[in-house]
Amino acid sequence: MEIGIFSTGNLAGDPSVGATATERLRGLVKLAQRAEQAAPHVRYFRERYAAHGHGTAESAPVGSGAKVHVGLRSQDALREFEAQRPDLSKWPYDTLEEAIRHSALTVGSPAQALDKIAHFQEQYGGYQRQMFSIDQPGGAFDQMLEQIDLLREHILPALRAAYAHA
Secondary structure (H helix, E strand, O other), X not given: OEEEEEOOHHHHOOOOOOXXXXXXXXXXXXXXXXXHHHHHHHHHHHHHHHHOOOOOHHHOOOEEEXXXXXXXXXXXXXXXHHHOOOOOOOOOOOOHHHXXXXXXXXXXXXXXXXXXXXXXXXXXXXXXXXXXXXXXXXXXXXXXXXXXXXXXXXXXXXXXXXXOOO
């Protein structure tokens, strides 16, 4: 499994990137949906990949990404994430807790993050790429570095062990 960490906050606030990139980033938020809702799209992509002779459906390059904020304790992760005042006005959920429960947004302990990734893996029939967005407008740089450390120490080793075959 390929694992990547990316930051969209710098792009969204950079005037040199332009409105088009910023609008595309905002559009990604509108796609926030349950794994069960996205799974048919993944299956369709796999079918078309195979039908066009690119390889087997199982070998189609599928990935999943999510905004992630982990803490050693789920309460700490939620408190820290809420302190960044995430703008959920464009999300199809009424509360942060609902967004965490029903979308790819991953806020919680390392075990909760791994459970969510396993759920998406199951729904999508496995995938080869996992992306983590670790920043939030209003978040401190030190907090982003802490997220990298937590992912490195608690998430990545478990993912490598669980999905070494992917």
